[in-house]
Amino acid sequence: MNMKTGTLKQILLITDGCSNQGEDPAAMAALAREQGISVNVIGVMENDTIDEKGLQEIESIALSGGGISQIVYSKQLSHTVQMVTRKAMTQTIQGLVNKELQQILGNSTSMEDLPPDKRGEVMEVVDELGETSKLEVLVLVDTSASMKHKLPTVKDALLDLSLSMNARMGDNKFSVFVFPGKRKDVEKLLDWTPKLEVLTKIFPKLTTGGITPTGPAINEALGYFHKKRSLRGLLSHDDESFFEETV
Amino acid sequence: MMTNHSLRKQCNLLPGSLITGKWNKNPYRIQQELGYGANGIVYLAESNNGQVALKLSDDYSSISSEMNILKSFSKVQGHSLGPSFFEADDWLKNGRPIPFYVMEYIKGEGYSAFIEQKGDSWVGVLMLQLLSSLDELHKQGWAFGDLKPDNLIVTIPAYKIRCIDVGGTTLFGRSIKEFTEFFDRGYWGMGSRKADPQYDLFAVAMIIINSFYPKRFSKKGDGYKQLNEMIKQKKGLHPYSKVLDRAVKGQYQSADEMRHDLLGILNRQPEHKKVEAQSTFQGKKNNNSTSQTRSMRKKRKKKKRGLLETLILAIFVSILYVLYVYNQFL
Numbered sequence: 001m002n003m004k005t006g007t008l009k010q011i012l013l014i015t016d017g018c019s020n021q022g023e024d025p026a027a028m029a030a031l032a033r034e035q036g037i038s039v040n041v042i043g044v045m046e047n048d049t050i051d052e053k054g055l056q057e058i059e060s061i062a063l064s065g066g067g068i069s070q071i072v073y074s075k076q077l078s079h080t081v082q083m084v085t086r087k088a089m090t091q092t093i094q095g096l097v098n099k100e101l102q103q104i105l106g107n108s109t110s111m112e113d114l115p116p117d118k119r120g121e122v123m124e125v126v127d128e129l130g131e132t133s134k135l136e137v138l139v140l141v142d143t144s145a146s147m148k149h150k151l152p153t154v155k156d157a158l159l160d161l162s163l164s165m166n167a168r169m170g171d172n173k174f175s176v177f178v179f180p181g182k183r184k185d186v187e188k189l190l191d192w193t194p195k196l197e198v199l200t201k202i203f204p205k206l207t208t209g210g211i212t213p214t215g216p217a218i219n220e221a222l223g224y225f226h227k228k229r230s231l232r233g234l235l236s237h238d239d240e241s242f243f244e245e246t247v
Numbered sequence: 248m249m250t251n252h253s254l255r256k257q258c259n260l261l262p263g264s265l266i267t268g269k270w271n272k273n274p275y276r277i278q279q280e281l282g283y284g285a286n287g288i289v290y291l292a293e294s295n296n297g298q299v300a301l302k303l304s305d306d307y308s309s310i311s312s313e314m315n316i317l318k319s320f321s322k323v324q325g326h327s328l329g330p331s332f333f334e335a336d337d338w339l340k341n342g343r344p345i346p347f348y349v350m351e352y353i354k355g356e357g358y359s360a361f362i363e364q365k366g367d368s369w370v371g372v373l374m375l376q377l378l379s380s381l382d383e384l385h386k387q388g389w390a391f392g393d394l395k396p397d398n399l400i401v402t403i404p405a406y407k408i409r410c411i412d413v414g415g416t417t418l419f420g421r422s423i424k425e426f427t428e429f430f431d432r433g434y435w436g437m438g439s440r441k442a443d444p445q446y447d448l449f450a451v452a453m454i455i456i457n458s459f460y461p462k463r464f465s466k467k468g469d470g471y472k473q474l475n476e477m478i479k480q481k482k483g484l485h486p487y488s489k490v491l492d493r494a495v496k497g498q499y500q501s502a503d504e505m506r507h508d509l510l511g512i513l514n515r516q517p518e519h520k521k522v523e524a525q526s527t528f529q530g531k532k533n534n535n536s537t538s539q540t541r542s543m544r545k546k547r548k549k550k551k552r553g554l555l556e557t558l559i560l561a562i563f564v565s566i567l568y569v570l571y572v573y574n575q576f577l
Contacts, residue, residue, distance in 0.1 A: 116335035
């Protein structure tokens with residue numbers, strides 16, 4: 001097995017509140033997790049706070065999506081987006097490594113049970129994988145009316161994300177979707193690409209408004225990973241599916 | 248900044264609390280909290296071997312990474328920038344393990360507080376020290392990464408700059424994982440987030456700028472233009488402007504090269520001129536005194552020579568006189 005060539009798949013959801021249409025987003029996040037895609041959620045606040053219901057939804061999406069959630073003021077968005085993406089990568093890799101450990105050392109063993117020195121050695125492997133793995137991030141941006149004035153900040157945060165991730169040794173691919181779309185629940189803004197700089201031109205033209213169909217948006221995003229995967233499946237190596245099976 | 252609230256709730260350790268490791272069984276008595284951040288809380292503690300700094304975290308991955316970095320530093324001979332590593336262990340709290348590690352306690356004043364107290368003239372000197380340490384670190388193939396005043400301590404009474412948080416240290420060629428926007432080359436649009444010597448040197452430039460803008464500022468538009476403008480607006484920064492410009496643009500090949508330029512500036516700086524003038528005056532004085540003694544010696548030699556000359560002359564004359572008298576008698 002060669003974990004170095006594995007691909008980490010993430011959905012990054014950026015929203016400022018509660019969904020109000022379609023399937024339960026947490027259920028859709030669980031569906032993603034089943035297919036080896038982790039779902040991270042960033043809740044963007046202005047000066048106000050997100051209401052309790054929105055807060056709960058954000059937490060439960062990340063929890064059932066095997067990802068990380070974080071509530072931030074829009075000023076800190078850039079720093080948080082790259083940090084959350086990174087942390088989620090480490091978490092996924094660590095999950096894999098833990099699984100490996102359990103296979104070798106028995107069911108009850110995880111990283112926490114190891115003596116600190118051994119833990120350090122395992123962490124070296126995790127860090128190494130975090131640096132070299134391929135990464136695919138599908139960014140899902142809530143463009144409901146209340147997000148309108150936060151969009152420039154979102155754009156900056158995504159540029160910053162590509163700056164951080166492209167400093168890694170492993171390859172990256174990003175794609176950007178917004179919801180609600182013009183006609184559909186979700187609309188593709190940017191196809192898989194290693195660089196997000198193009199967003200600078202696209203983002204200012206975005207129109208906002210309407211409903212917040214978070215669940216259906218996650219579901220459709222999944223389809224986009226599916227298509228890619230089946231295509232790649234034709235030429236994929238065995239180890240490529242490793243990251244997808246586990247987690 | 249993401250702060251760790253769950254850990255805070257879990258273990259708000261009061262002074263006097265005792266922590267004993269699950270593996271090595273070494274006891275540590277907590278004395279006070281030194282600080283807390285995204286991945287943990289650092290306490291001052293009393294161990295069997297004196298005062299230590301103890302970092303608690305519930306994030307196994309970040310604490311293990313940090314531990315690895317500290318350990319690899321301990322292997323680097325003569326590396327004095329970060330604290331030395333003592334041991335790692337787990338503390339069982341109500342049956343649940345919380346990982347911690349123990350390191351050298353670096354006693355001193357935070358960089359910013361130190362500058363505020365002692366004045367701007369320390370900025371350049373401390374940066375010279377920092378650049379020496381960085382040069383050493385870079386030669387081992389590492390970038391410090393998260394370089395900022397908050398992570399720098401000036402030890403007392405030696406007045407030596409040290410770093411207390413090495414969590415951002417990264418091998419060259421890899422991506423910087425921990426950074427603070429104001430000190431980050433990527434944030435200002437001046438380059439990538441790949442670890443290289445220039446990444447750290449950019450941060451050093453920003454530390455100098457931060458020393459004159461304690462409140463810092465956020466990016467607006469073109470990063471380079473803005474930094475230039477901010478340097479222009481502070482008189483105290485003017486002497487540094489050339490070095491800052493080169494460091495910001497990533498034009499220094501090594502920390503040593505930047506140090507050399509900084510040294511040149513400090514020796515020419517007007518405020519330092521007085522000191523320099525004094526010292527050169529002293530030097531001149533010394534020179535004078537040595538030249539004085541030298542000339543005195545020469546004089547003495549001359550005197551001696553003169554004495555000898557008169558002596559020889561006198562003898563010669565007296566011999567002549569004796570001969571004359573002798574002739575007269577004959």
